[in-house]
Amino acid sequence: MKQAAVDRPTISAWRGHRRLVRATQRTRYRGAIVVGALAVGYAFVGSNSNLFLGTTIFIAAVGAIALNALTGNLGIVSLGQAAFLATGAFTATYLGGTLHWPFLLVLLASGVAAGLVGGIVGVPSLRWRGLYIILGTFALHYIVVYGATKYEINRVGPGGFNLPPAKIFSWTITSQRDWYLFSLVLVALTVACVAKVLRGRTGRAWTAVRDRDLAASITGIDVSRAKVVGFIATSFVVGVAGATSAYFVGNVTTETFTLNLAIQYVAMIIIGGLGSVPGAVVGAAFVVYLPHMITKVVGLLPSSYPLAGWVNTNIFDLEAGLYGVFIILFLLLEPGGLVALAQRVRRYFVSWPFRDRGVIA
Amino acid sequence: MTRRTPSFTRRQAANLPDTPPQALQIRQLSVVYDRSAQAIRGVSLEVAPGQMVALLGANGAGKTSVLRAIAGFLAAERAEVTEGAICLGTRDLRGKSPSWIARNGVAFVPERRKIFDTLSVRENLEVGLSRQQAKRPHAHEELVYQYFPALEALSSRRAGFLSGGERQMLAIGRALMCQPQLLMIDELSLGLAPSVVTSLMRTLRRIREEQGASILFVEQNAGAALEVADHVYVLENGRVAMAGDPNQLMDVSEFRDVYLGMADEGTRSYAALIKSSRAGSREVG
Amino acid sequence: MGTLIGTVAQGVALGAIYSLVAVGFVIIYKATGVFNFAHGQFMVLGAYFAYVSISWVGLPFAAGIAVTLVITGAVGLVVYAALIRPLLGEAIFAPVMITIGLSIVLDSIISITTKGNTYLLPTPVPVHGVSIPGTTTRVSNYSLIAIVVAAVFFVLIASFFRWSGTGRDMRAAAENPHLASYAGVSLGFIFSVAWALAAVAAAIAGIAQASSTLISPDIGSVALRAFPAALLGGLDSVMGAALGGVLIGIIEMLGSQYVGSDTRDVFPYVVLLVALMVRPYGLLGSRQVDRI
Numbered sequence: 001m002k003q004a005a006v007d008r009p010t011i012s013a014w015r016g017h018r019r020l021v022r023a024t025q026r027t028r029y030r031g032a033i034v035v036g037a038l039a040v041g042y043a044f045v046g047s048n049s050n051l052f053l054g055t056t057i058f059i060a061a062v063g064a065i066a067l068n069a070l071t072g073n074l075g076i077v078s079l080g081q082a083a084f085l086a087t088g089a090f091t092a093t094y095l096g097g098t099l100h101w102p103f104l105l106v107l108l109a110s111g112v113a114a115g116l117v118g119g120i121v122g123v124p125s126l127r128w129r130g131l132y133i134i135l136g137t138f139a140l141h142y143i144v145v146y147g148a149t150k151y152e153i154n155r156v157g158p159g160g161f162n163l164p165p166a167k168i169f170s171w172t173i174t175s176q177r178d179w180y181l182f183s184l185v186l187v188a189l190t191v192a193c194v195a196k197v198l199r200g201r202t203g204r205a206w207t208a209v210r211d212r213d214l215a216a217s218i219t220g221i222d223v224s225r226a227k228v229v230g231f232i233a234t235s236f237v238v239g240v241a242g243a244t245s246a247y248f249v250g251n252v253t254t255e256t257f258t259l260n261l262a263i264q265y266v267a268m269i270i271i272g273g274l275g276s277v278p279g280a281v282v283g284a285a286f287v288v289y290l291p292h293m294i295t296k297v298v299g300l301l302p303s304s305y306p307l308a309g310w311v312n313t314n315i316f317d318l319e320a321g322l323y324g325v326f327i328i329l330f331l332l333l334e335p336g337g338l339v340a341l342a343q344r345v346r347r348y349f350v351s352w353p354f355r356d357r358g359v360i361a
Numbered sequence: 362m363t364r365r366t367p368s369f370t371r372r373q374a375a376n377l378p379d380t381p382p383q384a385l386q387i388r389q390l391s392v393v394y395d396r397s398a399q400a401i402r403g404v405s406l407e408v409a410p411g412q413m414v415a416l417l418g419a420n421g422a423g424k425t426s427v428l429r430a431i432a433g434f435l436a437a438e439r440a441e442v443t444e445g446a447i448c449l450g451t452r453d454l455r456g457k458s459p460s461w462i463a464r465n466g467v468a469f470v471p472e473r474r475k476i477f478d479t480l481s482v483r484e485n486l487e488v489g490l491s492r493q494q495a496k497r498p499h500a501h502e503e504l505v506y507q508y509f510p511a512l513e514a515l516s517s518r519r520a521g522f523l524s525g526g527e528r529q530m531l532a533i534g535r536a537l538m539c540q541p542q543l544l545m546i547d548e549l550s551l552g553l554a555p556s557v558v559t560s561l562m563r564t565l566r567r568i569r570e571e572q573g574a575s576i577l578f579v580e581q582n583a584g585a586a587l588e589v590a591d592h593v594y595v596l597e598n599g600r601v602a603m604a605g606d607p608n609q610l611m612d613v614s615e616f617r618d619v620y621l622g623m624a625d626e627g628t629r630s631y632a633a634l635i636k637s638s639r640a641g642s643r644e645v646g
Numbered sequence: 647m648g649t650l651i652g653t654v655a656q657g658v659a660l661g662a663i664y665s666l667v668a669v670g671f672v673i674i675y676k677a678t679g680v681f682n683f684a685h686g687q688f689m690v691l692g693a694y695f696a697y698v699s700i701s702w703v704g705l706p707f708a709a710g711i712a713v714t715l716v717i718t719g720a721v722g723l724v725v726y727a728a729l730i731r732p733l734l735g736e737a738i739f740a741p742v743m744i745t746i747g748l749s750i751v752l753d754s755i756i757s758i759t760t761k762g763n764t765y766l767l768p769t770p771v772p773v774h775g776v777s778i779p780g781t782t783t784r785v786s787n788y789s790l791i792a793i794v795v796a797a798v799f800f801v802l803i804a805s806f807f808r809w810s811g812t813g814r815d816m817r818a819a820a821e822n823p824h825l826a827s828y829a830g831v832s833l834g835f836i837f838s839v840a841w842a843l844a845a846v847a848a849a850i851a852g853i854a855q856a857s858s859t860l861i862s863p864d865i866g867s868v869a870l871r872a873f874p875a876a877l878l879g880g881l882d883s884v885m886g887a888a889l890g891g892v893l894i895g896i897i898e899m900l901g902s903q904y905v906g907s908d909t910r911d912v913f914p915y916v917v918l919l920v921a922l923m924v925r926p927y928g929l930l931g932s933r934q935v936d937r938i
Contacts, residue, residue: 077739124923130738131681135877136922139915146912263746270743314758321754327747331740332732432828438735459827469828477818477825479932488818489830490811539830 036188043180051176053292058183059245061284062190064268065277066237069194071266072275073203074230075210077130080121080137081265083144084235086257087114088242090148093161093252096243103166103173107243114239115232117144122231141259149254160253163246179248186244187281190237195277206230260320267323270330273337282338291319384409385431385467385543385575390445392426400426401599404445408543408575408592413566415586415607416579417620418596424579425472427596428545431577432469433459449543463489468536472547472579475532478521482512485520485531486538505534508564526557533561537568544568546578550585558582562589583620587611587635595620608636653903654896659789661895662796666851667872668879668887669803670844676820676882677840679738680730683745685848686869687752692718692849693856693865694756697765707770711853715846722845723838730841731834756863764862767853788858795854799847800888807884812839820882871898871911874918880931889929 043051063085070076091113096106121140128136152160166173166182173182197203208219209226246252264287272283294315301308311318334341385408392400401423408414416424426440431447431454434440447454449466463469477485486502506513509530515523520531529549536544546565550558566589569576580586587593587607595603595616603616610616667685674682682688695717700710729748733740769788807813819826819836827833848869855865872891879890894914902910921928 071739075737075739077742128922128926131675131742131881132877132922132926134681134739134742135873136919138873139918139922142912142915143919146909260750263750266743266746317754317757321751321758324747324750324752324754328729328744328751331744331747332729335736335740435735435824435827435833458832459824460830460832463828463830471825471828474822474825477821479821480814480818484814484818487811488815488826535829 032191039184040181043177043184046180048176051180053289055176055179055183055248057285057288058180058187059241059248060265060268060288061187061281062183062244063238063241064265064272064280064284065187065190065194066234066241067265068269068272068274068277068280068283069198069206070230070234071269072273073198073210074206074227074234075130076227076231077134077266078137078231079134079259079262079266080140080144080235081238082257082259082262083137083141084114084117084238085242085245085261086144086148086254087117087235088239089246089252089257090151090161091239092243092246093163096247097161097163100164103168103247106247107240110243111236111240114242115236118232118235119228122228122235138259141262145254145257148257152254158253160251160255161246162251166247173247183244183248186240191277191281194237198277202226264323267327269337270335271326271337273339274335276337276339279337279339286338287323290322294319294322384450385577386446386448387427387431388446390427390430390447391443392423392430393441393443394426395439396441399599400440401430401596404596404599404601406594406601406604408577410542410575411569411573412591413569413576413578413589415590415593416577416596417581417583417586417593418602419619420581422596423599424596425547426599428469428547428577428579429471431462431543431545432467433457433462435459460489463539466540466542468539468541468544470532470536470544470546470549472551476520476523476528476535478519480520481517482520482523482531483516485535488535490538501538501540505537508537508568509534525552526554526561529553529557529561533565537572541574543575543577546576548579548581550580550582555585558585559588565589584635588638607639611635649903653899656789657896657899658892659793659895660899661875661892662789662793663851663855663868663891664872664875664895665888665891666792666796666799666847666854667869668876668891669800669884670847670851671872671876672879672881672884672887673803673840673844673847675876676884677816678730678734678741678837680741680745681881682844683742684725684749684752685844685872686866687749687756688718688722688845688848689852689855689869690756690863690866691721691752692845692852693767693861694760694765695849696853696856697767697861700768701765707768714853715849718849719842719846722841722843722848725845726838726841731837734837753863753866760863764860767856767861769857788854792854792858795850796888796891799850800884803843803847803884812836816840871914874914874921877918877926878921878928880928882932883928883930886928886930 039054042054046054063081067078067081070078088110091110092106095101095109096103101109117140121136124136152158155161168182171178173179198206205226209223268283268287269280270283271286272281273279298308298311298315301311330337334344336343387407388405390404391402394400404423404427406414406416406427416427418424429440430442433454434442435458442455445455452465454462454465454467457465459469477488480488483502486505490501511527512530512534515527520528523531533544533546536546544565549561549565553561562585565576565578568574578586578590587610590607593603593605593607593610594601595610603610603613611621667689670685670688671682674680674685692714695714696710699705699713700707703710705713725748729744730741733744807817815826815831816836816839818829819831819833823833826836851868852865855868859865871894875890875894876887877890878893879886879888894917897917898910898913901913905913
């Protein structure tokens with residue numbers, strides 16, 4: 001029997017609610033600090049290949065957090081992730097590689113460049129409904145990649161651009177540990193900033209825009225401005241991620257920036273959980289780690305096992321297909337992503353054995 | 362030239378199952394939107410076979426929600442019946458899809474967007490005819506043209522170009538094509554000139570008498586509703602506040618003041634006007 | 647001048663394929679409001695099924711095509727029932743995302759089963775083709791056939807929507823799903839028919855494309871260029887799909903001839919972006935009305 005709607009809450013119920021919220025926030029901060037400390041500690045313990053993996057995850061997470069804010073909170077579905085990453089990366093090659101600007105400045109400027117592209121696409125996007133925005137970013141992807149390819153071929157050839165090492169004042173980021181720590185700081189900064197913005201008035205406005213354009217505008221939210229600003233801001237962050245990745249890998253070619261890359265980022269936010277900042281990080285970790293996990297699992301199979309051979313030959317296609325399978329599975333079964341799944345598991349255990357008792361989540 | 366009024370007998374001749382008219386019964390109905398907004402709570406009402414029942418109330422009282430609950434919610438809407446029973450005779454309507462309900466005796470004319478603008482008048486009438494019925498759609502179209510002769514001349518016109526009154530006729534006509542036992546109409550009079558409303562109400566009475574269909578209609582124009590209804594329910598804040606015979610209801614001062622909305626003296630004479638109008642039309646039949 | 651005519655003719659032939667693909671998008675969008683990103687994969691499936699039924703099973707050409715259309719239509723039905731129906735009522739983004747996921751899955755399945763081999767579709771008509779008088783361009787028989795097939799298909803589809811009961815119900819449901827339900831139209835049936843029809847259209851397009859080239863997973867990439875065609879014509883207009891397809895085909899060929907062959911891939915997307923900025927509902931589409 002479903003419960004009927006809640007009657008008007010009393011003042012004491014409201015106070016209790018505030019207490020609960022504050023308590024949840026304390027737990028949240030505590031949790032974040034613990035995780036952060038663990039992550040920092042790992043920098044001194046992990047192997048180089050694992051640290052490399054960690055850095056990749058952190059940089060990807062920055063992009064995923066931005067996309068998650070755009071799609072999960074503002075409600076704009078974008079396939080332009082690869083285009084913005086490419087903009088950031090190629091701007092970095094020009095500013096850092098050709099003009100030799102300092103590293104941090106290049107990161108910022110690349111973000112600005114990506115934000116500009118976002119603004120150009122964003123302004124006309126005011127009029128577009130959800131589906132048209134998807135198509136628009138889809139077209140944007142091909143156009144940007146085309147432009148980048150022409151630029152690359154004219155300047156450097158198919159080998160792509162190489163970048164100088166990244167230097168912050170006197171510290172050159174060279175070792176895996178250096179990169180790991182830098183990207184950890186970067187992602188922590190992103191998490192903190194984005195989470196704060198989303199918790200405040202902007203975040204609520206974005207949610208209103210996402211849920212009901214017209215209703216939001218009636219309540220006084222400038223829908224057009226919110227959408228454009230959101231698009232520009234998230235593109236900026238993605239551009240920074242692209243530039244960071246360019247320095248990290250050391251080499252930039254247009255081949256990296258495929259539509260599949262954009263789809264991978266969408267997979268990250270769906271698998272992690274739409275609208276959840278930690279979800280974006282978890283999703284990024286999942287998607288980045290997936291190929292490694294598959295290789296490990298396959299490696300466990302005895303080589304005589306008939307399936308093992310087949311899996312090995314088709315490993316790339318299987319990996320690619322698995323992203324699609326996970327997107328489908330999560331959309332059908334757990335649209336809230338891993339984050340929601342975790343909460344559901346926790347709720348189950350918290351209320352066991354009193355399964356019927358509702359838990360104040 | 363006299364034309365025999367199409368009625369149940371021709372329906373039987375068309376080899377359709379002979380279903381006697383049934384009563385609509387609603388008991389303790391509650392409807393919630395989006396799992397949070399309670400639209401109606403504990404509403405009970407009944408429409409006897411061949412009765413014309415009016416559902417009155419202010420904006421937001423929940424009248425449309427009652428009709429939509431009976432007509433069924435689409436799976437895609439976030440609305441649900443959380444408690445209560447809806448029965449057409451012995452058939453339980455609760456939880457069924459709108460298209461099932463439409464095919465099983467209940468036709469609904471919504472308040473807004475009640476016709477298909479991009480289709481022609483004839484196509485509007487033919488929407489949803491199952492292949493069985495489609496063998497002889499013309500039989501039913503003639504029925505509609507009987508009641509709304511103006512539509513026949515317009516049959517190939519695009520429905521988007523019709524006037525307000527013509528749209529309402531088309532909407533009711535489309536509902537008639539379902540051969541309903543219960544015809545539900547939401548805000549018939551909205552945006553229509555009083556003479557058009559009167560004419561439509563009288564046609565509804567004819568439909569009721571000749572087809573034996575029950576009619577449940579929602580009206581904000583209480584006066585127009587009272588002239589034709591056999592029974593009235595008044596909703597306030599999602600619950601049934603008053604119910605009864607229209608004549609009796611008009612003697613209740615709260616009802617007069619709130620729903621007929623005039624100062625005492627004016628209301629009394631207006632009420633008298635309605636009463637005599639009802640008596641007069643009863644005689645003429 | 648001769649080159650111009652030749653280029654335009656090639657554009658029309660290319661556009662015939664695009665319009666066949668685009669009409670699939672339009673049918674699904676018009677009926678269910680969803681954009682099917684996996685459409686290209688339906689095309690490839692159609693081509694491969696045709697190859698299997700004609701070359702392996704040994705059916706005569708016409709029978710093989712018929713069987714392929716039935717099978718692909720069934721695939722469309724299954725996709726609707728398993729992936730789209732559960733998500734109806736969620737935001738538009740959910741079913742669209744699931745078609746993106748589906749396209750990835752289908753891509754990998756196709757890649758694994760075919761191991762990248764290409765096949766030749768055995769066709770009853772020789773490949774030579776016809777020269778266009780006054781030019782040096784040859785238009786292959788298959789392009790001509792593609793144009794004819796597309797034209798016939800469009801006539802059939804337009805007639806279906808205009809004259810048949812189900813077609814009328816689909817138009818009604820596309821305009822106002824609630825009212826259609828109240829009138830007794832089963833939306834689930836309408837959606838299933840739409841998805842099956844669109845899959846069939848995709849299969850025809852895939853077979854047409856494969857007839858003039860080879861059967862390979864690349865066939866599906868044509869669908870990516872058909873997105874702009876569908877949008878240019880108007881996402882909810884069947885005739886718009888025909889118009890948009892032909893226009894995009896011509897624009898692409900003109901661009902390739904006169905601007906540079908590497909721009910060929912990007913022109914359709916520029917058109918798409920421009921169309922979105924200037925006239926998002928396309929040339930023949932209907933303006934959307936917002937309701938709170």
